[in-house]
Each structure stands twice: as structure tokens, then as C-alpha cells.
Amino acid sequence: MMQIPCILCGRRDESEFVCGGASHLLRPPLEASDQQWGDYLFFRDNPKGVHLERWRHAQGCGRWFNVARHTVTHEILSVYAITEPAPR
Amino acid sequence: MSGRRLAAPRGSRIDRERTLSFLWNGRPYTGLQGDTLASALVANGVQLVGRSFKYHRPRGIFSCGLEEPTAIVDLIDGRHRTPNARATVVELAEGMVAESVNCWPSVGFDLGAVNGWFAPLLPAGFYYKTFKWPNWHLFEPMVRRMAGLGRASLEADDDRYEEVCAEADVVVAGGGIAGLSAAVAAAQAGAGTILITAGTATGGALGWRDDGELDALAAKAAQAGVRILTRSVAFGVYDHNLLCATERLTGGPRGPRGVLRERLWKIRARSIVSAQGSFERPMLFTDNDRPGVMLAGAADEYAHAYGVACGRRAVIAANSDSAYQVAASLGAAGVEIVALLDRRAHADIGAHVDGVRVLPNTGIDKVLGTSAVRGCVAVAADGHGSRPERFDCDLILSAGGHAPAVHLHSQAGGRLRWLADGAMFVPDGAAPGIVSVGGCAGVFSRDTAVAHALDVGRALALGFTVPSATPCGAGRSLASTRIADARGKQFVDLQNDVAAGDVGLAALENYRSVEHLKRYTTTGMATDQGKTSNVNALVLMGELTGREPAEVGTTKFRPPFVPASLGALVGRRVGRLYRPLKHLPAAEWHAAHGALYEQFGNWNRPAAYPVGGETLHAAAQREARTVRRSLGVFDGSPLGKLEVWGPDAAEFLDLMYVGTMSNLARGQARYGLLLNENGIVVDDGIVARLDDHHFWVNTTSAGVERTASAFEEWLQCEYTNLRVFVTPVTSRYGNVTLSGPKSWEVMAAVGFDAGLSPGSMKHMTMRESALGDVPLRVLRASFTGELSYEINLPVDATTAVLDRLWTAAAAAGGALYGIEALEILRTEKGYIHIGTDTDGTTLPGDIGFGRAIGAKTANFVGRRSLLRPAALDPQRFQLVALSPADGRTQLPTGAQIAASDPPTTPEGHVTSSFWSPELGAPVALGMLARGSSRLGERIRVHHLGERIDAIVVKAPFIDPAGSRLHG
Numbered sequence A: 001m002m003q004i005p006c007i008l009c010g011r012r013d014e015s016e017f018v019c020g021g022a023s024h025l026l027r028p029p030l031e032a033s034d035q036q037w038g039d040y041l042f043f044r045d046n047p048k049g050v051h052l053e054r055w056r057h058a059q060g061c062g063r064w065f066n067v068a069r070h071t072v073t074h075e076i077l078s079v080y081a082i083t084e085p086a087p088r
Numbered sequence B: 001m002s003g004r005r006l007a008a009p010r011g012s013r014i015d016r017e018r019t020l021s022f023l024w025n026g027r028p029y030t031g032l033q034g035d036t037l038a039s040a041l042v043a044n045g046v047q048l049v050g051r052s053f054k055y056h057r058p059r060g061i062f063s064c065g066l067e068e069p070t071a072i073v074d075l076i077d078g079r080h081r082t083p084n085a086r087a088t089v090v091e092l093a094e095g096m097v098a099e100s101v102n103c104w105p106s107v108g109f110d111l112g113a114v115n116g117w118f119a120p121l122l123p124a125g126f127y128y129k130t131f132k133w134p135n136w137h138l139f140e141p142m143v144r145r146m147a148g149l150g151r152a153s154l155e156a157d158d159d160r161y162e163e164v165c166a167e168a169d170v171v172v173a174g175g176g177i178a179g180l181s182a183a184v185a186a187a188q189a190g191a192g193t194i195l196i197t198a199g200t201a202t203g204g205a206l207g208w209r210d211d212g213e214l215d216a217l218a219a220k221a222a223q224a225g226v227r228i229l230t231r232s233v234a235f236g237v238y239d240h241n242l243l244c245a246t247e248r249l250t251g252g253p254r255g256p257r258g259v260l261r262e263r264l265w266k267i268r269a270r271s272i273v274s275a276q277g278s279f280e281r282p283m284l285f286t287d288n289d290r291p292g293v294m295l296a297g298a299a300d301e302y303a304h305a306y307g308v309a310c311g312r313r314a315v316i317a318a319n320s321d322s323a324y325q326v327a328a329s330l331g332a333a334g335v336e337i338v339a340l341l342d343r344r345a346h347a348d349i350g351a352h353v354d355g356v357r358v359l360p361n362t363g364i365d366k367v368l369g370t371s372a373v374r375g376c377v378a379v380a381a382d383g384h385g386s387r388p389e390r391f392d393c394d395l396i397l398s399a400g401g402h403a404p405a406v407h408l409h410s411q412a413g414g415r416l417r418w419l420a421d422g423a424m425f426v427p428d429g430a431a432p433g434i435v436s437v438g439g440c441a442g443v444f445s446r447d448t449a450v451a452h453a454l455d456v457g458r459a460l461a462l463g464f465t466v467p468s469a470t471p472c473g474a475g476r477s478l479a480s481t482r483i484a485d486a487r488g489k490q491f492v493d494l495q496n497d498v499a500a501g502d503v504g505l506a507a508l509e510n511y512r513s514v515e516h517l518k519r520y521t522t523t524g525m526a527t528d529q530g531k532t533s534n535v536n537a538l539v540l541m542g543e544l545t546g547r548e549p550a551e552v553g554t555t556k557f558r559p560p561f562v563p564a565s566l567g568a569l570v571g572r573r574v575g576r577l578y579r580p581l582k583h584l585p586a587a588e589w590h591a592a593h594g595a596l597y598e599q600f601g602n603w604n605r606p607a608a609y610p611v612g613g614e615t616l617h618a619a620a621q622r623e624a625r626t627v628r629r630s631l632g633v634f635d636g637s638p639l640g641k642l643e644v645w646g647p648d649a650a651e652f653l654d655l656m657y658v659g660t661m662s663n664l665a666r667g668q669a670r671y672g673l674l675l676n677e678n679g680i681v682v683d684d685g686i687v688a689r690l691d692d693h694h695f696w697v698n699t700t701s702a703g704v705e706r707t708a709s710a711f712e713e714w715l716q717c718e719y720t721n722l723r724v725f726v727t728p729v730t731s732r733y734g735n736v737t738l739s740g741p742k743s744w745e746v747m748a749a750v751g752f753d754a755g756l757s758p759g760s761m762k763h764m765t766m767r768e769s770a771l772g773d774v775p776l777r778v779l780r781a782s783f784t785g786e787l788s789y790e791i792n793l794p795v796d797a798t799t800a801v802l803d804r805l806w807t808a809a810a811a812a813g814g815a816l817y818g819i820e821a822l823e824i825l826r827t828e829k830g831y832i833h834i835g836t837d838t839d840g841t842t843l844p845g846d847i848g849f850g851r852a853i854g855a856k857t858a859n860f861v862g863r864r865s866l867l868r869p870a871a872l873d874p875q876r877f878q879l880v881a882l883s884p885a886d887g888r889t890q891l892p893t894g895a896q897i898a899a900s901d902p903p904t905t906p907e908g909h910v911t912s913s914f915w916s917p918e919l920g921a922p923v924a925l926g927m928l929a930r931g932s933s934r935l936g937e938r939i940r941v942h943h944l945g946e947r948i949d950a951i952v953v954k955a956p957f958i959d960p961a962g963s964r965l966h967g
């Protein structure tokens, strides 16, 4: 079980959080093609390495935030606000 | 019957003054305080303790520790059983009752042993092959009966288990000399340190010896404040340095019921030190599974720690210098060492022992005896040289070398490397957050191990670079422990009955990858997790495929290192705490008024209020009829309630719901469907505007957490510019609902404000009001089709207001009604219940909301998905109302609709079905392909081989004009 540093509360056990999947997805407009909309809904990168994803401190403060996590080691490289751009 | 108790002073762990009686397979025996079940059995001359898993071969006690593969027993306590206990780690207790497993009818006479004759039918890959051909079901009954080891108790376990979370700077897994050294050094340097040790005290593999240095270390550990968990084993390393261990609090027969039996420790540590030592690797030779063949170190420990000789005359089969120490030590304890057969050439042997006949380059060709060892035949290990020689003995000791316990290191993601000299896998550097010391790091020289462990402990405490381990002190061992041209069964995995031939078959059939080898042969997949078999299996696969063990590699070790009981993992989350139920604010009032409680989602709610011996069905019929004729009182408190605030609240709710909410006037309410991004209907409810920037949102009872979470996610992650707060208030408000033509009459009698009367307050409006000093939010909405008032009020006032309303309602001929009656009433009206009439494929157009969507201009969640080709498919299932053609057969809920008899493709199913007391006929809803265009069509419902004809009819069944809604 990982420990995730909530941006408001600090380190807490993973069981207090829910994962919302990949971050920084661009939601296509209503006029998007079926292809674009399908890609947005169903296709996700599954990298071996750093993955940017969003988590919610559901059993705590309720805040959603972004997490940069290494998918092999589960090392959390950074956490940042949901409105911040993806780190380079 | 060659095991026996040795005279004092042998037996450092036992108390010869305290005798314990126990039952083994129904027979009474005695042991001593301090014995394990295994040592007591050996002391009593019991050698045959079980039958093997696959061939039902006789098996004895093989080890003296947690690696035990064969002495697996069930502990019995009245009706309670603890299956699959390892006799070698079960502390003997007065009155203990234990039984062999895998034996029927008895351990001595075992019908399953005929499996030995069918051995060719049970080769490696048996499961693979039977799953493929001809049909698993032919084999299943036989395999099921043979599979599994112990028998689980059929009774609920009424002992208690608990879970403790702890934090530490350094946690040390293993209380031997290396682990103790690391813990002492860490604690002395200021680190908060926890030490986990399997025994009743620290000491580990040396614990039974009289050892001044160990005693001094233990004293230092206490002084430095090391927290020591005894009778505890660290079984798993999880992400971010979480170490889990189980602590055994009571052993043996459990005595009083309800005691705290085990504790699960979840220790979050900055650093983990693995100090779990090593296991002895057994030798592979023909019939190496006979009772009387065991690990050499184990026999030594039995002799000195428990004062028990495992035999009178021993032959040692060796591939390691450790055999020589055992020969000397056992000889001193009074066991005659007939010969030491060393698999290695003279040049590789780095030890000697006085007074024992040593034969280098020699191995065992065969073991004599079936249910007990009577002797063995030795031959030259390379197949050349001297004639076979026969030895009479009752004990064969296996000393194949060391197998470091690299489990925790590997679990943490650490790599392994193969040391050819010692023929062992050791950690290849440290894994993140975990360091290995002592035997599990391949460090077998005592001084080096202590020095390294002290350095590691200090470095971890102070944040210095951790010194790497230098494996040493193991001497030389050969990778292969077999003799050339061995014939017959040489067992690699004693617990899963995997023999060298099975590994050969896997190689032959090209299952050569270590992962395939493991699964194909099931090596290392039993409850012992291959502690005595993995290395031999890998070496053998390498031999058969011309590869070095390093090339074959190991599988990744996974938790648990030792079996963990389900009770410990579950902890307190059993019974009422397994899934805590929510209770109504007026729960006791309902019980006092005859409520029949049932579980709906995670709420405990009245299903009905039967009177005078009524069945649930009869009560629900009466309640539903009463609602239509006069009125009913319903507790709707579980209804989901959210308050949505802020200048952008209206815009936000437009985005969330299919219905438009922004054009609601103050006090107006509207029905809304909630979709997910795929366009699927996930919830419904009513939104009421309390003020310009303040909305009241009712969700379904089951959907409120989901809906509140979805709102938060959209607000926080997507519509971050909207100024909106969402406050869940379900538990703050009770809800008493009155429904039926006499609703207002009763409310007026109780003294509700005249402004709430149907004349001045319209359907689908909400008013803030008060009853005395109780503030109310009253919603006129209806799930029954009758004039209804949903009265939301402070949760503490619920019982009192409910009681007043009920007193008046009862006088007016009303009834209390439960969920069952509500289901009848809403089905009569064709109102859907999300999750009952809809499922994970239902789009709003499927339930009649196509036009509402067309009319809405604003975007909303899920809208784009409603334009996908699949959403526009004319064949989609659509909600319909159904009546049986004969007017009286109730359609079974869940039954499939299809034009022809099954097997065929269904064209729909029945989702809700009840007997309508109002109509005196069944009413049903269902999903049907092209349903909305099939009004009047006859369809066919199939149920358990029966066919019921039904007609697609127009909904609702009652009051199509909807005039009853207005009172």
C-alpha cells in the first residue's frame, strides 16, 4: 500500500484515496468526431515509467490533485494542483 | 519408532518438570512444556505424520521450522478447526488435539495411496492437460477430493483478531544474531526501532544454544528501547516500505472463547532490515521423502533445543560443510553417525569431523524402507568407482547447502545473483528501502555478519550510505545435489509432490522458463512456498537444459512469506462491522410499529409493516391499496440530499443533468437524469431551486455518494471556473413522506401551514415552512402517482413529527408503508428505478428522454456520447410496460424475452414485476428491442423452461392523465 502526499493534508495511506486515472486529458468539444470522442473516452497511455494521474483524498479533505507516479517502482515524484500544467 | 527423548542437559527450550498431554490422531500422548507439536511427536517415536498431496506417500517431519513441507496438521478445538498448521512451529499446549491431513481413512492405512499406482496418470502439467482435454468436469470430483490439505472449520470463528498500524525509523525482520545486531546499532544511534522475531524470544537459529554474545545483545536491545515483537513473522513487504507481520497471541487449544488470537501489524518504516536467515537445502536422491529423511540442521536443533533424538543411527547425505558440524554435534548428543556421504570431491570439502566415516564423492542411490527408513545404499556420485555399499540406519540427514531467505528482498523488487561457490541465490545489492543482513544476505561467518549488521543499523539510523554485504562462510557446495543416473522418484517439492521426473517432463515439453516451470509442475506453489524446493528445482531445470542456475533465474517472490490466517487479515471487519449498515433516524419507532426490516443497499429499512400474521406480500398489497384509497406514511430519510450553492450553481446543474435547471423559478422543482461521460444513466432525482444561488438536490438513496463524488470531480477537475459548493446533507435531514388522497387532510389536522395545501402549493414545488419550532423543507413530488408531500426536517425532529403525523394518519384510515409497497406503486405508474429498470447500458433515449434531450440547447455530461452510432442504433432496448396475455400470470423479474425458445438471442428482459392490488392484475416493466414502436405487440417471456405470453401496453397502468397527483 502506497503512501500518497495529499497537497493539503500530507502523507496518508493509499486506502484514504481514490484514483481518477490519467490527468491532463483534453475533453473534446461537442462537435468532435466519433473517433476523437472515442479516443478521449476509452484510450489511455499505459507507460512503463512516469504516469501523470489524478487522485482524490476521498476519506480526508476531499481534494483532487495530480500525482506523478512511476508505474514500476510506485515512486511518487511530485504532487501538484489540478489546475497546474503537466511538469516537464 | 526410533525417535526418543534424550537425557538432560539436552533440551534448552523444554521444561522437564511440566508434562503436557495431547491427542494425536485420536491417541493420547505426552510432551513437555516448551515442545513444539513436532518435537513432542518425535519424542514419542511418531514418525509417520501425513500422506503426500498427490501420491499419498507416507511422510514424516522434515524440518524444525517454518519451512516445513510435510508435517502439516489440523488443530481441532471442539467444532473449531485450524487447518494446515505446521507441526514444527505449533507450540504444544495442554489438551491439544491434532490430526493428520490428506489421510483417509487413517494415516497408516490410506486408500489414496493407490494413487501411487496411477502415478503415470498424474504427471507434471496434469492440471494444464485436464483443463484442455477432454473435459475438466470429468476430473473435477476426483481432483477436488484429493486437493486441498486440511479441512476448514464450518463454524464461525469467535476468536478476535486485530490490526495495529505503527511507524518506525527502522524495522528489523528476524531476531537472530544479525537482526539483533542491526536493531541494537540502529536504536543506539537514535532510531525508533522495531524488531520482529518468530520465537518466544530473540536468538534465531542460535537461540537454543548457550550464547553469551546473544544474551548481551538482547540486553542491549532492551536498554536501547528496541520494541520487540515475539511470536511474530514478517510476511510481506508492500509499496512504500510497508512491512506486514502477524503476531500470535495464543497458541494451541484456545481455551476460553473470544480471546484475542492474532494481531496484524502494518509497520510503515523508513528502512527495513531483512534478517530472516537461511534455509537448509535438501539433497535430491531416490525416495528422499521417506519418513526418517530430514534436514540435518533440524535433527541437530531437535536434539539440543528439545532434547529429542530423531533416530539412533544416522547417515548424513552432504553437499555442505555444515554437515560436519551437525555430525559432531549430534554425535555428542548420543546419535550414532554411521557415515557421512559427501556429494563433493575431496578438494571441495572445507571441514572435517573426528570419529565419523566420511565418503567423499558419494551419494545415496536408494533408501530402504517405505513408511520408515531402514537403511540406504551409497554409490559413487559420478556413477564410477567403488561398489555400492549398504548402510543400516533409521535416519537420513540431508545437508545440501544454504538457501538464503531472500523473500522480503525479492518482494521489495530486489534482484538476485547466483553464487557458484556456495550454490545459492543472494541479494544483488539492496532493494529500495530494504537491506539484508546475516544469512539472508549470504553472510554465514558469524563475526562478519555481526560487524556488517552493526554497520547497517548505524548507517540507517544516521542516514549514512549503507555498507554492502560480502557473502562468506558458507564453504563450497555443488549446484546439483543429485547423483548421476539417479532412477525412481527424487522429490523436489515434498509438499506438492513434484519429483525430478516432473521437472524433466516440463523441460521436455518446453516449459523451460522459470515461470512456466513453476506453474506447469506446481513446484513451490504449496503453502510452504517452496522454501525447501525452489533452488533444487531451478538447478535441475538448468541441468536438463544446459544452463547455469543464474540463467534459469528465479520467479519473483510474493507475499506472504509464511501463511497468514484469514482472521488476521480480516481483523475486526467481520459480522456487523463487515459492511456497517445505516439506520433510519426513527429506526426504533418503526420497530415499535411493526416494521419488517430488510437490507436495501447499505440501509436497514422497513420492507413492510405486517399486521396480524400477514406475509410480506399481503402486507405490501394492503399498504399499496391504502395509499391509493386514503393515504400512507413512508420514511424516506435515506433519500440522497445535496445542497448546491454559489453564483454558478444553476449553470453547473445544467451541465450535470439531462433536464434544464437554470430556468427553474424560485420554489420550483424538476426531475433530472444524471449521466456519465459514456451517456449511461447513473442516477436520477429532483432538483429544487431554493434561491437564486441555492439548490436542493434529491438523488437516489443508493446513488448519493456517487453523485456527490461526481459533482466534486467535475467541479474540481473540469469546470474549475465555476463558483459552486456542494454540501451532502443526507444525514442532516430526515424525510417523512405522506402519499395518498388524504395527505393534506392529515397534515392540516396536525397543524401544517395552510400555504402547503394543494390549492396553494403546486406539484413539483418546494416550500420552506415550519411546524411549531421545527423548520421544514416540504417538496411536492410523487413516486406513487398520488398527492404526495416529502417533508424534510432536522434529523433529531424526525421521530416526533413522524409520530404526530402517524397518529393523525391512523385516525384517517391510513397505513405505514415500506419499500415493497413503494415498488408496487411506482411500477403501476411506470416510474423507473435506476439500477433496477436500467443497467450499465441504458441511455436516456432508451427510457423515453429522447425528446427532452433534443429540446435542451446547453451541453451536459454525457451528451456527446448520445450521438455515437451505438446510441442511435434502432435496435436498442427501450423501456416498455408489459401485461401478461392471460391477465393473471405474473412475469418473473429478470426473465428473458425472445421470439423463439432458448437457446436463442433475447430481445429484452423483465425488469420490474408486481401484482397490482388496484387493478387486481400483474403489472410489469421491461426493456425490449425497439420497444417504443411495439405497442400492442405480443411478446414471449421465458422462465425456467416455461413460456408466458405478454402484451406490450401503454404506461402508466393507473391514472394516465396524472390527475391524482394534484389531490
Ligand SMILES: [Zn+2]
Residues within 6 Å of the ligand: A006, A007, A008, A009, A010, A057, A060, A061, A062, A063
Ligand atoms: Zn487531504
